[in-house]
Amino acid sequence: MSDFSRDVTGIGALADDLRRELYLFVASQPAPVGRDQAAKALGVPTHQARFHLDRLEDAGLLESEYVRLSGRSGPGAGRPAKTYHRRAEEISVSLPDREYALAGELMATAIDDTADHGTPIAQALAHAARTRGEDIGAAAAGTGSPLQRANDSLRMLGYEPRIEDDLLVMGNCPFHALTKVHPRLVCGMNLALLGGVSDQLGGLTTALDPAAGRCCVTMRATT
Secondary structure (H helix, E strand, O other): OOHHHHHHHHHHHHHOHHHHHHHHHHHHOOOOEEHHHHHHHHOOOHHHHHHHHHHHHHOOOEEEEEEOOOOOOOOOOOOOEEEEEEOOOOOOOOOOOOOHHHHHHHHHHHHHHHHHHOOOHHHHHHHHHHHHHHHHHHOOOOOOOHHHHHHHHHHOOOOOEEEEOOEEEEOOOOOHHHHOOOHHHHHHHHHHHHHHHHHHHOOEEEEEOOOOOOOOEEEEEOO
16 A cells, blocks of 8 residues: 555544544543543444544554453452554655655755854755755666656655656646745755756756746756
8 A cells, every 4th residue: 555545544543533533532542442432432332433543553553452450460469451542654746746854854954064063055945955865866776767767766755756758747746835935945955856867867967947836846858
């Protein structure tokens, strides 16, 4: 299951009112919650709480473990009970896809570089973005042309790329909201990131090519 499919499944699981209340109750507790505790808190039968808690686990919103709620061990301590706690991993769905966490990570790296070495922020951000792009390009496994491999890799980042003859057009900017406030900085970050990808794959050039309704950067095959 892709990250997108997993996240949609998880969020969709919260459409049920009782399931949502159970999730919020479990998330608010300082320790894992047993089925009986959850059922009592929400005033529902234990079997009903069990059903919805298990569905939340299947959807990736909760994790479970078996513990002895009595706190005792050994003979007479009773059977371990299934308890639930909120899964630590975040999930979110954005349409079109956005990657603000990646932007934040690159900017944090750039700020550290500026603080430690006095590097101008735009230069530091471009360096951080290019380094990440090189990592993405190096990990672009599989056969096919460099343009096709770039297409496959950048689709995972939310660029919504499409191949038009020898050109790779990015149908979406993963950092769209930021471009409204800092267009030059974000376009520079996009150019450096995609430039790092193209450098690693070879046979590609990357250029600023702004147009309405898409990313400001395109990639072209040179061979």
